[in-house]
Structure formats: structure tokens, C-alpha cells
Amino acid sequence: GLNLEGQYLLELKNSLRDEFNILRNWNSNDQTPCAWIGVNCTFDNDPVVWSLVLSSMNLSGILSPSIGGLVHLNKLDLGYNRFRAGQNAISGSIPDEISGCENLELLGLAQNDIGGEIPKGIGMLGKLTDLILWANQLSGSIPKELGNCTSLDTLALYENVLVGCIPKEIGHLKALRKLYLYRNELNGTIPREIGNLSLASEIDFSENYLTGEIPSEFSKITGLHLLYLFGNQLTGVIPNEISHLRNLTKLDLSINNLTGPIPFGFQYLAKMIQLQLFSNFLTGSIPQGLGLYSPLWVVDFSDNQLTGTIPPHLCRHSNLILLNLESNNLYGNIPPGVMNCQSLVQFRLAGNRLTGSFPSELCKLVNLSALELGQNSFAGPVPPSVGNCQKLQRLHIADNYFTELPKEIGNLSQLVTFNISSNLLTGQILPEIFNCKMLQRLDLSQNRFVGALPNELGALSQLELLRFSENKFSGNIPLALGNLSHLTELQMGGNQFSGEIPPELGSLSSLQIALNLSNNDLTGRIPPELGNLYLLEFLFLNNNQLSGEIPSTFENLSSLLGCNLSYNNLSGPLPYIPLFQNMAISSFIGNKGLCGGPLSDCSRNSSSPFPSLERNNAPRSKIITVIAAAIGGISLILIVIILYFMRRPAETVPSLQDNEIPSSDSDIYFPPKEGFALQDLVEATDNFHDSYVVGRGACGTVYKAVMHSGPIVAVKKLASNREGDSIENSFRAEISTLGKIRHRNIVKLFGFCYHQGSNLLLYEYMARGSLEYAYTMKVTEKCDIYSYGVVLLELLTGKTPVQPLDEGGDLVTWVRNYIRDHSLTSGILDPRLNLEDKITVDHMLTVFKIALMCTSMSPSERPSMREVVLMLIESNE
Numbered sequence: 001g002l003n004l005e006g007q008y009l010l011e012l013k014n015s016l017r018d019e020f021n022i023l024r025n026w027n028s029n030d031q032t033p034c035a036w037i038g039v040n041c042t043f044d045n046d047p048v049v050w051s052l053v054l055s056s057m058n059l060s061g062i063l064s065p066s067i068g069g070l071v072h073l074n075k076l077d078l079g080y081n082r083f084r085a086g087q088n089a090i091s092g093s094i095p096d097e098i099s100g101c102e103n104l105e106l107l108g109l110a111q112n113d114i115g116g117e118i119p120k121g122i123g124m125l126g127k128l129t130d131l132i133l134w135a136n137q138l139s140g141s142i143p144k145e146l147g148n149c150t151s152l153d154t155l156a157l158y159e160n161v162l163v164g165c166i167p168k169e170i171g172h173l174k175a176l177r178k179l180y181l182y183r184n185e186l187n188g189t190i191p192r193e194i195g196n197l198s199l200a201s202e203i204d205f206s207e208n209y210l211t212g213e214i215p216s217e218f219s220k221i222t223g224l225h226l227l228y229l230f231g232n233q234l235t236g237v238i239p240n241e242i243s244h245l246r247n248l249t250k251l252d253l254s255i256n257n258l259t260g261p262i263p264f265g266f267q268y269l270a271k272m273i274q275l276q277l278f279s280n281f282l283t284g285s286i287p288q289g290l291g292l293y294s295p296l297w298v299v300d301f302s303d304n305q306l307t308g309t310i311p312p313h314l315c316r317h318s319n320l321i322l323l324n325l326e327s328n329n330l331y332g333n334i335p336p337g338v339m340n341c342q343s344l345v346q347f348r349l350a351g352n353r354l355t356g357s358f359p360s361e362l363c364k365l366v367n368l369s370a371l372e373l374g375q376n377s378f379a380g381p382v383p384p385s386v387g388n389c390q391k392l393q394r395l396h397i398a399d400n401y402f403t404e405l406p407k408e409i410g411n412l413s414q415l416v417t418f419n420i421s422s423n424l425l426t427g428q429i430l431p432e433i434f435n436c437k438m439l440q441r442l443d444l445s446q447n448r449f450v451g452a453l454p455n456e457l458g459a460l461s462q463l464e465l466l467r468f469s470e471n472k473f474s475g476n477i478p479l480a481l482g483n484l485s486h487l488t489e490l491q492m493g494g495n496q497f498s499g500e501i502p503p504e505l506g507s508l509s510s511l512q513i514a515l516n517l518s519n520n521d522l523t524g525r526i527p528p529e530l531g532n533l534y535l536l537e538f539l540f541l542n543n544n545q546l547s548g549e550i551p552s553t554f555e556n557l558s559s560l561l562g563c564n565l566s567y568n569n570l571s572g573p574l575p576y577i578p579l580f581q582n583m584a585i586s587s588f589i590g591n592k593g594l595c596g597g598p599l600s601d602c603s604r605n606s607s608s609p610f611p612s613l614e615r616n617n618a619p620r621s622k623i624i625t626v627i628a629a630a631i632g633g634i635s636l637i638l639i640v641i642i643l644y645f646m647r648r649p650a651e652t653v654p655s656l657q658d659n660e661i662p663s664s665d666s667d668i669y670f671p672p673k674e675g676f677a678l679q680d681l682v683e684a685t686d687n688f689h690d691s692y693v694v695g696r697g698a699c700g701t702v703y704k705a706v707m708h709s710g711p712i713v714a715v716k717k718l719a720s721n722r723e724g725d726s727i728e729n730s731f732r733a734e735i736s737t738l739g740k741i742r743h744r745n746i747v748k749l750f751g752f753c754y755h756q757g758s759n760l761l762l763y764e765y766m767a768r769g770s771l772e773y774a775y776t777m778k779v780t781e782k783c784d785i786y787s788y789g790v791v792l793l794e795l796l797t798g799k800t801p802v803q804p805l806d807e808g809g810d811l812v813t814w815v816r817n818y819i820r821d822h823s824l825t826s827g828i829l830d831p832r833l834n835l836e837d838k839i840t841v842d843h844m845l846t847v848f849k850i851a852l853m854c855t856s857m858s859p860s861e862r863p864s865m866r867e868v869v870l871m872l873i874e875s876n877e
Contacts (some may be wrong), residue, residue, distance in 0.1 A: 005049045006033040011066035022057045044722040048072040056080045068097025077108035079132060087497050089113040099124045110131040115139060123148040135159040140609045147172040154178040161185055171196035182206040195220035207231040216241040223247055230254040238263055262286060268293055291316045302326040310334060315341030327351040327431040343367060344633060350374040350396060363388040370394040387411035398422050410435035419443040434459055441465040445491060449473060458483040470494040482507040489513035493540060500524035506532040514538040519696040522546060528553040535559050542566040550575055561820050566590045570680055573602045678753050681705055688717060716761040785862045789854025796848055798830030846875040
């Protein structure tokens with residue numbers, strides 16, 4: 001009969017769910033399990049099980065305590081069984097009996113749904129070299145008994161929900177080379193015993209809640225080449241002793257509360273390629289020798305309080321790709337050594353006190369794709385040589401003193417974002433700008449442009465944001481604007497436009513954020529076609545000469561959150577929808593003939609329902625406040641849905657492996673129930689040839705695949721190169737959340753698979769839209785701001801983030817619907833609270849407005865956390 005180890009393995013199989021019958025040859029009639037799939041035995045006369053590898057087999061169930069009976073086991077690997085979001089993964093907890101596997105060297109349970117605490121008995125596994133438990137649901141604290149596993153080479157516990165302190169006993173692991181504890185909920189200080197890990201090469205404690213100072217004992221780990229502590233709450237100064245780590249290649253201490261200067265010795269770290277210290281409170285000057293000895297690739301010191309000048313040698317070794325020194329107090333000129341950095345791709349200096357003329361030498365950098373010089377004191381004309389930056393995609397030079405644009409701007413054929421707002425630019429718009437056919441965001445606001453807008457503007461078919469406000473433009477609004485079908489925001493207020501509002505603006509079906517035509521000289525009736533803007537959330541037509549009635553089609557503006565029609569010559573009744581009926585009277589003031597809603601009863605035929613105020617006395621500060629509220633009131637639903645679905649199993653998103661035979665009901669789901677295989681994708685893209693590329697992002701490339709059966713899908717191919725790679729993390733996060741989502745701002749995830757070492761994500765193809773998160777997967781601090789805004793809304797309303805579909809599906813949408821129907825009143829607050837105190841209610845409504853700003857649709861328009869904190873403090877004063 002079957003030997004004892006075979007019986008233990010059958011008990012394990014009985015505790016698992018083998019959906020695809022992969023373990024079909026585990027037969028109780030065998031004498032030994034040595035020929036079973038995943039089982040390896042020794043080759044002596046009395047073979048015993050020394051290896052059990054059941055990884056990537058789509059198994060689910062729990063890990064049976066019988067595993068502890070395999071006392072000869074050297075390797076146990078059940079990792080990577082979570083192929084589908086929330087399903088088909090090993091769950092339960094790690095049995096205490098695991099301590100019986102006294103010969104175990106590798107324990108791999110990564111990427112499952114294993115919960116509970118890490119058993120203390122693992123500390124009895126003295127031969128253990130690799131403990132790989134990342135991407136599970138492990139909770140509790142890290143057991144100090146792990147310090148007894150003195151043979152450990154790799155300890156990977158990242159992406160769990162571990163809490164508590166990092167045990168000081170971890171310092172006993174003197175053979176440890178790689179220590180990954182990132183993306184947990186660890187708190188407390190970093191133990192000084194960390195310095196005993198003399199052989200460690202990589203330590204990553206990022207994205208936890210660690211406090212206190214950075215231990216100087218890190219300097220004892222002389223072979224350390226990667227140290228990530230970003231995304232914590234660390235305080236104090238950066239220890240000078242870190243400069244002793246001569247083998248350090250990657251150091252990231254960003255997003256903490258560190259103070260003091262950048263250590264002078266950093267400039268002598270000869271192997272440093274990635275140095276990121278952004279979002280702290282660092283002061284003093286940047287070491288001027290930085291880059292002399294280091295082959296730097298990435299330098300990011302943005303969002304600090306640094307002063308002094310830019311170091312001249314940052315690109316001494318011609319490797320620098322990204323230089324970000326935004327939001328500091330740097331002054332002086334850009335040094336020649338930086339302006340001649342041929343390797344530079346992204347150059348960001350916005351928000352400093354830099355002076356001089358436009359750095360024309362930068363235009364010789366053939367690889368430059370992003371140049372951001374906004375909010376400085378650069379002056380003079382933009383030189384014609386800017387047209388040489390053939391790869392430039394982002395050009396931000398707002399808030400300076402530039403006086404002239406060259407016609408060579410039209411040579412920037414790859415330009416996507418162009419922001420020249422708040423300068424001293426005059427004259428008419430250069431017609432060459434309309435050669436930049438890739439433009440998606442164009443901001444010319446707050447300058448001194450004059451003349452009419454040319455009809456060629458309508459040829460910029462990719463435009464999503466267009467801002468002309470606060471200039472001296474005149475003439476009619478071009479009819480060709482109606483061709484900009486991708487436009488989500490149109491700002492034209494504060495000019496001298498005349499004539500009627502073109503009905504063609506009603507064709508802007510994507511217009512969502514705002515339509516602002518205020519403070520012009522527009523006449524005639526409001527075109528009823530504006531009622532077709534079903535997605536529009538804010539409409540500003542105030543301070544014009546408009547006449548006639550408000551179109552009845554405005555009753556179709558179901559998404560509208562705010563509207564200002566004041567100071568016109570409008571008459572007749574307000575549209576009978578809750579927004580207009582509950583709107584403040586200030587939105588209609590200055591129109592003699594309007595009635596209904598908050599105004600006088602239409603039956604009274606009152607000549608003027610408003611106080612007698614002069615038209616020109618409407619303060620612009622109120623208009624600016626309304627516009628700011630507009631920006632703060634727009635939100636993407638993505639983060640709140642992700643937060644919800646990461647806490648509960650989501651609908652199945654099927655997977656496909658290279659070595660599996662696909663079937664229509666188990667590989668990739670595609671409505672209407674049309675299955676297709678991996679080979680179909682390969683053929684549809686000619687093995688992912690560049691000719692099928694429709695977009696590229698930081699984490700991968702997007703291909704358009706036209707299937708033989710007719711459907712069109714977007715395939716995002718993400719390269720994977722190492723354990724714990726951020727692309728792998730993004731892949732797992734995305735497939736575990738997007739499978740069930742359906743929202744107008746989020747593309748549908750159909751499925752995913754693996755192909756030639758790459759991860760493939762399959763989305764619905766959107767021919768008319770750019771995809772913000774799905775195609776670029778760019779997650780920034782502003783995602784956290786959005787999440788914080790959702791938390792504020794939870795506290796204020798007493799409601800959960802996810803709401804019934806008939807009420808919007810999520811809290812942010814529910815809030816916007818309520819405000820649209822009832823305006824922002826105390827009725828939206830948690831009824832369990834004492835709402836009779838007017839001071840308390842007013843304070844809560846102020847905080848509510850802050851929450852709306854945090855959940856703005858555009859991440860770039862959300863406030864920083866520092867600004868949020870300041871607004872919260874001010875709201876309580």
C-alpha cells in the first residue's frame with residue numbers, strides 16, 4: 001500500500017480544490033508518491049519526498065496540517081495560485097504543524113489568500129534559507145521567533161497586513177541578503193539591531209507606518225546596494241553615516257517627514273544611480289559635488305525646502321534620465337552641465353526662484369520629452385530653437401515672464417501638453433500651434449493675447465482641455481470648436497468674445513468638467529443644444545449680454561452640479577429641475593425677467609426679483625471661487641472602487657497560461673460569450689509588432705488587436721523582470737480590482753494572461769478616448785488624496801464607500817447627485833449627529849467642500865496633503 005508520506009500528501013490534496021484536475025495522477029494505489037505531479041523524491045534505495053512544488057496550478061483550498069509529517073521536505077512551494085481576483089488561491093492559515101518540516105529550506109506560499117498570523121513554529125526551522133510569503137492576507141505581528149532562522153537568505157513578507165513593530169530579533173539573521181517588508185501596516189521604529197545584517201544587499205521597508213529616526217546603524221551593512229524607506233512617517237535628519245555605504249546604488253527616502261540637509265557625503269557615493277528624497281522637509285543646499293563621482297540616472301528632490309543653486313555636475317557621467325527639483329526654493333540659473341545633458345528625458349524645475357532667459361541649450365537634447373519650468377522668474381522670449389525638441393511631449397512654462405513665442409513651436413509634432421498660462425505673452429495666437437496635432441491639453445490663460453480665435457483650432461482633434469480665459473480675445477467663438485469631440489473642459493471666461501454662443505458647442509459630448517464663457521460680451525439666446533451636454537457638471541455663462549429664456553433642454557443636464565447665469569438679460573421661468581429650484585439666488589442675480597425657484601413667483605409678473613446691484617460690481621473673487629469649486633467637485637471613481645474591491649472577493653477575471661489549452665469558458669471572457677485564445681492575440685498583433693502599438697506608458701505598451709471574430713480589444717503588455725517588481729505589483733493589483741468595474745471613466749477589463757515572460761491585460765478598446773489610469777497605470781500621491789477625501793465623506797455622511805447602483809454605485813457619485821438635487825445643505829450630513837448647532841454644521845459643510853476638492857476628477861487639480869491639512873486647520877479657526 002501507499003507509504004506514510006503518500007498518505008500525508010493525499011490528505012493535503014483532500015484539503016485543496018483542483019479545478020483542472022492537475023493532480024490527477026495522485027493515486028492511492030501507488031506504493032510511493034515519487035511519480036506524482038509536483039512531487040520529487042531522493043534517488044536512494046529508500047526514497048523520501050524532498051520537494052513539493054505546486055505553484056501556478058490554479059489550486060484553492062487550505063494547507064492541511066498533514067504537511068508537517070513530511071519531515072524530509074527540503075522545498076515547499078505552493079505560490080502563485082491566485083490567478084483570478086479573489087478566487088482559486090490557497091486560503092486558510094499556515095498550520096502550526098509546519099514546524100515539523102525540520103529539513104525545510106524553502107517555504108514559498110506567495111500570491112495566495114492565506115490569512116492568520118505567521119506561526120511562531122517557523123522559528124524552529126533552522127535550515128530555512130528562503131521564506132517567501134508575499135501578497136497574502138497575513139495579519140498580526142512578525143514573530144520574534146523568526147530570529148532563530150539564522151540560515152535565512154531571503155525574507156519576503158511584503159504586501160500583507162502585518163502590524164506592530166519590526167522585531168529587534170531580526171538582527172540575528174546575519175546570513176540574510178534580501179529583506180522585504182514593504183506594503184504592510186508596520187509601525188514603531190526601525191530597530192538599531194538592523195545594523196547586524198552585515199551581508200544584506202537589499203532592504204525595503206517602504207509604504208508602512210514606521211516612525212522615529214533612520215538608524216545610523218544602517219551604515220554597518222557595507223554591502224547594501226538598495227535601501228527603500230519611502231512612504232513612512234520617519235522624522236529627524238538623514239544620518240551622515242549613510243554616506244559610508246559605498247556600494248549603495250538605489251536610495252529612496254521619499255514621502256516622510258525628514259528634516260535637515262542632504263548629507264554632504266552623498267556626493268561621494270560612486271555607485272549611486274537612483275537618489276529620491278522628494279516630499280520631505282529637507283532644508284539647506286544640495287551638495288554641489290553631487291554627480292561628480294556618481295553615474296546618476298534618477299534624481300528627485302522635489303517638494304522640499306531646499307535652497308541654493310542647482311549642482312553643476314549632476315550629469316557628469318551622461319546617464320541622467322530624470323531630474324526633478326520642483327517645489328523648492330532654488331535660485332540662480334540652470335548650470336551648463338545640466339543643459340547639455342544628452343541623456344535627459346524628463347527635466348522638472350517648476351516652483352522655484354530660478355531666473356534668466358529660456359534655456360535654449362535644452363533644445364539640443366534629442367531625448368527630452370518633458371520640460372517643466374513653471375512658477376519661476378524666467379523672462380524674455382522663448383527662442384526659436386525650442387522647435388528642435390522633436391520628442392517633447394510636455395512643455396510647461398506657466399507663471400513666468402515670457403514675452404514672445406516663436407513660430408517654431410509648430411515643429412513640436414509630439415507635443416501633448418502645452419501650458420504657457422500666466423506670462424506676458426501678447427499678440428495673436430500663432431497659427432503654427434495648430435500643427436501640433438497630438439495636443440491634448442492647451443492652456444493659454446492669463447496672458448495678453450488679442451484678436452479672434454482661428455477656425456484651425458477645430459483641427460486639434462485630440463484636445464481634452466482648452467483654456468483661453470483671462471486674455472483679450474475678441475470676435476465670435478469659432479464654430480469649429482464643436483469638432484473637439486474629446487474635450488472635457490473649455491475655459492473661455494474673462495475675454496471680449498462677442499456674438500452668439502454657437503449651437504455647435506452642444507456637440508461636445510465629452511464635455512464634463514466645465515464650460516466657462518463668463519465675463520465676455522456674448523449676446524443672443526442661449527442655444528438649446530447646450531442641453532445635449534449630459535456629462536457637464538459646471539456651466540458658467542454669467543456676466544454677458546445674453547437674452548431670452550433659459551432653454552427647456554437644460555432639464556436634460558442630469559450631471560450638472562453648479563451653474564451661474566447671473567448678470568445677463570435673461571427672462572422667463574427657471575427650468576423645473578432640483579438644481580435650478582434649489583440654487584442660490586446669486587446664480588441668477590442681475591437678470592430682470594427671471595422667475596421661479598428661489599426667485600419670485602412667475603405668476604406675479606414682478607419686474608425685478610433681485611436686489612438692485614450694479615452689473616459690474618460682481619466680484620471676480622466669487623467667480624474664481626466657483627471655478628475652484630468646480631475643479632474640486634469632479635472625481636474619478638477608480639480609487640474608491642479599488643479600495644472596496646480590495647477588501648472583498650471580486651467577480652472572476654479568467655486567466656490563461658502559455659502551456660494551457662484555452663477553452664471558451666475558462667480562458668478569457670469576452671462578451672457576448674465569444675471566447676478566443678492566446679494564439680488569436682499573437683496573430684492579431686503579429687506577435688506584438690510595433691505597428692500595432694496605440695500607446696506607451698511607464699509600465700508597459702498598449703496594442704490594438706482586431707480579432708478574427710470581429711471584436712477589438714486593447715492589450716497592455718507589461719514586462720516583468722524581478723521578484724517584487726513594481727510592474728508585477730501593478731499587474732496583480734489591477735487584475736484583482738478592474739475585473740468587475742463598469743463606469744464611464746473606467747475601461748472594462750476582460751481578462752489577462754502570461755506570454756513570453758510578460759503579463760498581458762485585455763481591455764475593451766476605446767477608439768475615441770485616452771485611458772488616464774488603465775493605459776498608464778500611473779499612481780501618484782494624488783490617489784491617496786482621493787482616498788482621504790472618500791474617508792472624509794464617509795465620516796460626514798455616515799455612509800459606506802459603496803452605495804446601491806440605483807443611488808450611483810459609490811459614495812462620491814451619491815454625494816454629487818445629492819448636491820445636484822438638493823444643493824449642499826445639512827441634509828447630507830450623518831443624521832446621527834447633533835445638527836442643531838449651526839456652528840458645528842457650518843464647520844462640517846466647510847470640511848465637506850474640502851472633501852469634494854480631494855475627490856476632484858483630475859489628479860493634478862487635487863490639493864496636496866499639506867494644503868489639505870492647512871485648509872482643515874483654517875476651517876477650525
